[in-house]
Amino acid sequence: MKRTTPVIPAEDIQRQKEYCAELRGRNAQRPVPPRAYVDTYGCQQNEADSELLRGMLADMGCAIVDDDQGADIIVINTCAIREHAEQRVFGNVGALVHGKRKNPDQIICLCGCMAQEPHVAQRIRQSYRHVDLVFGPQQLWRFPEFLRRVYLRRGRVFETDQDDGAIAEGLPVRRSGKLKAWVSIMYGCNNFCSYCIVPYTRGRERSREPGNILQEIKALADRGYKDITLLGQNVNSYGKDLEGGWEFPRLLEAAAAIPGDFLLRFMTSHPKDATEKLFDVMARCEKVAPVIHLPFQSGNTRVLTAMNRRYTREQYLDKIRALRARVPNVVLTSDVIVGFPGETDAEFEDTLSLIEAVRFDALFTFIYSPRKGTPAAELDDPMPKEEKSANFDRLVEAQNRISLEKHQAYIGTVQRCLIDGAGEDPRNNLTARTAGNRLVHLSGDPALIGRYADIRITACSTWALFGELV
C-alpha cells in the first residue's frame, strides 16, 4: 500500500530486539532481575506508550513493578498539556534524587511530551543531573538502544531533536488490563489549535495500515478482551496519508465486523471532521459503543476561530443534532477551556449556554494554560485569574447539575454492563460500565468480573450509578 508518511523498516525494529536480547543476557547474570517502574502522566496515548515501554523492559529481562521504591530503572512518561501537569513532573523527578543517592546504579529516564519541549530538555540537562536518559515520543521505539547506551556508560543520553515521527510496528507490548485494551490507529496531530502543544510534541499525523490494526483487534478479541478503544489525537483524520480510500468510518466498520463479544470505542474525535458517515456507522454497528467524546472547547464562534478550531458554534450544534438523529441514546462527553486569552464574560456565557443546549453526560473542564511556542501564548490575556476561576466554578456547577439529571434518568432502567473490577466500598464490591461507559457500583460475586450482566439502576450520584444484578 502506498503511503505518504514513513514506516520504520523491519530490520531497524529487529535491531532493537537484538539490543533487548543483549540486555536480557546481561540481566540474567544478576542474582535478581532489575526492577523497572514506568510512571505515566497525561492521555490514553501515553498509557498505550507506557504499555510498549513495559513490553520492551520485560523483553530486556526486567521485573515490572508498581512503584518506584527500590526500583533499578524508573521511566517517567510525561505530559505537557498544561502547566500543572509539568509542575507535578518536575516535583516528582526532583524527589527521585534521594533514592538515587542510596542506589547510584539506578537509571532514571524521562520521556513523553515534555521531553520534546526544548526548554524542558534544557532544564533537565542543567538542573536534574540525576536523570540519565531523555527521549521524545517519536523515539520511543529506540528505547532499548538508548538504555544500552546508558548501561555502557557513555554518560547521559539526550535524544530530543524535533522529529515528525514515523510508524513503528511489531514492538513488544505488556498490557495493563485483561478486559480493556488500547489500540493506537494513528499518531501525531496536524490541527495546530492555537493553545495546544501536542502538534509540537507528537509530530505529524500518520496512520497505521488498516491490516495491522484489524489484526491486532482480532488477536485481542480472540484473547477475550471485551472493551477496545481505538486511539488517536484526531481519529477522524485516519487514513489521509494512506491510499486505497481508507478513512475512519470504514476502519471502524471493518473492526466491528471482527467476531467476538466486545465493544469498540474511539478517542478523540475532532468535530470539524466528525461526519454523518461516522454517525451512520455508530448507528449501524452494534459493536460500536453508543458514546463519543467530542471536544467543543468553547461555545463562542469568535473564540473558536481564535483557537483555530475550524468550526462554528452552529456547526457544532448541527453535528450533535445529526448524531442524535441517528444514535438517540448516545452518551456525549466533551472538553472545554475556560479563560482562553481575550475571552470575555459574554463569550463565556456562550459556553454556558452551549452546555445547557447539548446537555453532555460528562465534561472535562480546563482553565487555559499558556504553552511556550504556541500562538495563543503570545495573545493578550487581560482577564484576572480570579475571574477565570469564578467562570470555571459556574461551568462545573452547571455541568454537575446536568450530569446528575442525566444519571437520574437511568434509575429504574436495566443496562447491559461489563463487570470490570472490584469496588473500594465493601457494600458495593464490584464496578461495572454501561455500553456508554458510565460507572456503576454494585455488589455481587467477584467471579463475575470480566462478564457482561444486566444491572437494574437503583440510585445515582453526579459521577456514578448504583445498581443490582437482575
Ligand code: SAH
Ligand atoms: N486531541 C484531543 C485533545 C488532546 S488534549 C482533541 O483535540 O480533542 C485534551 C484537552 O486538553 C483538550 O481537548 C483541551 O480541552 C485541553 N487543553 C489542551 N491544551 C490546553 C491548554 N493550553 N490549556 C488548557 N487546556 C488545554
Ligand code: SF4
Ligand atoms: Fe491539540 Fe487541537 Fe490537535 Fe487536539 S486537535 S491535539 S487540541 S492541536
Ligand code: F3S
Ligand atoms: Fe499530554 Fe502529550 Fe497526551 S501533552 S495529553 S501526553 S499527547
